[in-house]
Amino acid sequence: MSALTSAAGAPAGSAGPASANPATPNPATPNPATANPATANPALADLPLRPELVGEVPYGAPQIDVPVLLNVNENPYPPSERVVAEIAAAAAVAARSMNRYPERDATALRGDLAAYLGHGLTADQIWAANGSNEVMLHVLQAFAGPGRTVLSFAPTYSMYPEYARDTHSGWVTFPRRDDFTIDREAAVAAVLAEQPDVVLVTSPNNPTGTAVSLETVAAICAVAPGVVVVDEAYLEFARAGTRSALELLPTHPRLAVSRTMSKAFAFAGGRLGYLAAAPAFVDALRIVRLPYHLSAVTQAVARVALAHAPEMLAAVDELRAARDDVASWLAGRGLAVAESDANFVLFGRFADRQAVWQGLLERGVLIRVVGPEGWLRVSAGTGAEMAAFRQALTEVLDTPAGQRLA
Numbered sequence: 001m002s003a004l005t006s007a008a009g010a011p012a013g014s015a016g017p018a019s020a021n022p023a024t025p026n027p028a029t030p031n032p033a034t035a036n037p038a039t040a041n042p043a044l045a046d047l048p049l050r051p052e053l054v055g056e057v058p059y060g061a062p063q064i065d066v067p068v069l070l071n072v073n074e075n076p077y078p079p080s081e082r083v084v085a086e087i088a089a090a091a092a093v094a095a096r097s098m099n100r101y102p103e104r105d106a107t108a109l110r111g112d113l114a115a116y117l118g119h120g121l122t123a124d125q126i127w128a129a130n131g132s133n134e135v136m137l138h139v140l141q142a143f144a145g146p147g148r149t150v151l152s153f154a155p156t157y158s159m160y161p162e163y164a165r166d167t168h169s170g171w172v173t174f175p176r177r178d179d180f181t182i183d184r185e186a187a188v189a190a191v192l193a194e195q196p197d198v199v200l201v202t203s204p205n206n207p208t209g210t211a212v213s214l215e216t217v218a219a220i221c222a223v224a225p226g227v228v229v230v231d232e233a234y235l236e237f238a239r240a241g242t243r244s245a246l247e248l249l250p251t252h253p254r255l256a257v258s259r260t261m262s263k264a265f266a267f268a269g270g271r272l273g274y275l276a277a278a279p280a281f282v283d284a285l286r287i288v289r290l291p292y293h294l295s296a297v298t299q300a301v302a303r304v305a306l307a308h309a310p311e312m313l314a315a316v317d318e319l320r321a322a323r324d325d326v327a328s329w330l331a332g333r334g335l336a337v338a339e340s341d342a343n344f345v346l347f348g349r350f351a352d353r354q355a356v357w358q359g360l361l362e363r364g365v366l367i368r369v370v371g372p373e374g375w376l377r378v379s380a381g382t383g384a385e386m387a388a389f390r391q392a393l394t395e396v397l398d399t400p401a402g403q404r405l406a
């Protein structure tokens with residue numbers, strides 16, 4: 001019997017060294033990388049972590065309890081009491097059969113998502129998972145991986161390189177222009193040169209807010225040897241005239257468009273992201289998903305939220321206006337402001353952006369240090385939240401922390 005089998009397979013209560021006392025290292029399986037084998041509470045450095053994860057820290061914006069949260073691009077408005085009551089009732093129904101696994105293919109939910117998106121889409125063209133983060137991980141698990149490459153346009157969403165790392169995929173970026181738009185010809189040339197297996201185009205982009213034209217997406221699709229995913233997490237906030245890449249699906253079989261209920265839909269806590277693509281593309285994602293990945297509660301409550309789509313989305317116009325107002329205000333203070341089609345604004349550039357972030361935090365306002373050096377990102381919030389942000393920033397700009405980059 002191998003050491004692995006005996007350690008893992010020893011019956012409970014057997015005299016085997018691994019099962020007798022989990023705090024005692026099994027002398028049959030010494031780990032040469034273990035710095036301190038005798039401890040029951042090893043440090044991360046004592047564990048045989050994959051080498052490429054050594055030194056890595058978990059991703060995530062700081063979750064700090066302050067009055068004004070403008071750091072992760074949430075919709076600041078909670079659901080109405082009516083929707084809360086329906087969500088609770090749907091969760092109760094799901095609870096009554098909690099002894100059973102959920103419907104594995106989430107067909108009813110995918111049908112609702114197809115109806116919400118329109119464009120003649122049907123359930124078999126929709127994939128859903130626990131946030132579009134998980135959807136994107138499925139895409140890379142299915143279409144990237146060892147020896148394969150993912151390409152995107154920097155600066156862009158900071159999770160993408162982590163999905164690439166976690167799926168053992170290569171990660172390459174091609175720079176955006178100074179105004180954060182994508183140069184179409186240069187992008188096409190980059191795709192032709194790199195031959196990536198997956199291209200990620202974020203529109204509107206995070207953290208810059210920049211939308212990408214359909215012409216650019218179509219030009220990339222025309223030369224991409226693999227799949228192209230347009231991440232439209234913020235599309236509902238785009239200014240009038242911005243077109244969704246959903247329009248391109250009928251003519252581009254290897255294109256997928258991902259969306260989320262976390263932003264405009266005011267459902268970040270529900271964890272529901274989704275994607276529209278050809279049925280075969282969806283079938284590929286079904287191969288790599290964990291069985292029963294979407295809980296019965298998630299499916300049920302997401303369906304309630306979708307049934308109330310107009311109400312859940314009711315604040316979008318107001319948040320667009322808040323975004324435009326804060327962008328003009330920031331520009332009026334002489335700051336650089338990236339044009340945004342999302343529910344946030346990237347602004348700067350500060351000699352010490354961390355000091356500005358800290359100054360705002362001390363005044364009860366949490367924003368995000370993200371993007372190229374010198375820039376900060378603020379989400380669109382309620383009127384009161386934006387007033388608090390303006391007041392706090394006005395004060396910070398009058399201190400040495402507010403110094404601009406030369």
Ligand SMILES: Cc1ncc(COP(=O)(O)O)c(C=O)c1O
Nearest residue numbers: 131132133157206233260262273
């Ligand atoms: C561009 C982009 N895509 C995807 C996500 C992930 O959203 P979720 O996993 O909440 O659906 C985010 C979240 O901030 C984002 O900014």
